[in-house]
Amino acid sequence: MFETFVCISLGLRRYAADVYFLGVLLLKNYFSKSEIILWSASTLLIIGSFCLFDRESCLTLSASLIGVTSLIFNAKGNPFGQLLMVVFSLLYGIISYGFNYYGEMITYLGMTMPMAVFALVSWLKNPYKNNKSEVRVNTLSKKEYFFMWTLTAAVTVLFYFLLRHFNTANIIPSTLSVTTSFVAVYLTFRRSPLFALAYASNDAVLIILWIMASVRDIRYVSVIVCFAVFLINDIYGYISWCKMKRRQSKGE
DSSP, X not given: XXXXXXXXXXXXXXXXXXXXXXXXXXXXXXXXXXXHHHHHHHHHHHHHHHHHHTSSOHHHHXXXXXXHHHHHHHHTTOTHHHHHHHHHHHHHHHHHHHTTXXXXXXXXXXXXXXXXHHHHHHHHHSEETTEEEEEOOOOOOHHHHHHHHHHHHHHHHHHHHHHHHTTOSSXXXXXXXXXXXXXXXXXXXXXXXXXXXXXXXXXXXXXXXXXXXXXXXXXXXXXXXXXXXXXXXXXXXXXXXXXXXXXXXXXX
């Protein structure tokens, strides 16, 4: 009986190892060297800052690693990135609640997470030449941009009074975070390359927001590092989508 258990256990381990190395090989062929370096450096910075400043909140570490992984997939126009964004939004909402950043909690749980689901569906329904791992890049009209900014203004005003009602800490940057987040999720849903720049703007606001939080609790320095890493990845994402748009235009 014991020998049988050992054989099964060894078999499962070998199978898991084979699947792992196959996955690594496939990802190595899928991502460029620069993308692998970017993701590796990003994860090392996140883990390093966690070890230096936190060492306790595994939830923060998990959210950061999932978030940065979603960005590298988003940069490729892969719908899997949106699936990871749903998980990240849930975890980040919980983290924000712990520091009374109700604006961030409401934004990510009530807006970013549902919109990531819609974006996932939109990306899956609009593949580039039936390639499910790459979305077809979209170009927005001037009328739609006007509609987006009008809707953004209404959402900003609504959330400002909502956040003030809940006595949200640092209400001005919290409101700006709502504004940039809404623009980002809208552009993501509409498959515009500008979504990455909108998220980069949101990253800049969140860096300021968590710097304020870190004054009271040094553990949140790891969150600052997280969003600084996100900022770099989002800028790369914009560059990647611009290249993808040019390539798809030539391939039509």
